[in-house]
Amino acid sequence: MRWTDISDIAIELFETHPDVDPLALNFVDLRQWVLALPDFDDDPNHSGEKILEAIQAAWIEELD
Template sequence: MPREIMWTDAEEIGIQLQEKYPELDPLTVRFTDLHKYVTGLEGFADDPTKSNEGKLEAIQMAWYEEFKDAAN
């Protein structure tokens, strides 16, 4: 069983999102969709209502770093 993922695990979430959605440029994803992608990850165990703009932005930036690395 995968370890539990919380909103504060931006780096881990970024890695998992890159693996699950390699074709998406994270900077084109709306926060409403990002929220849906994160809460749909296997192992996500946090309260879906506890996200905020800062947490989603941190996740988006972590995902973007993975996206850039994958492109190289």
């Protein structure tokens, strides 16, 4: 997975952390959790606030 795989990342985070409210998670932790995903393989420096916001929004959608 790469940073642009927003939906796939959100699904993995939802499955890995089912009891976490993504709205309560800060972007520093969110970034670390994405980097820790086993299938994630992208440059850690290519993330930014907009990407993290998109991942957070997609994760919230997974909750519904």
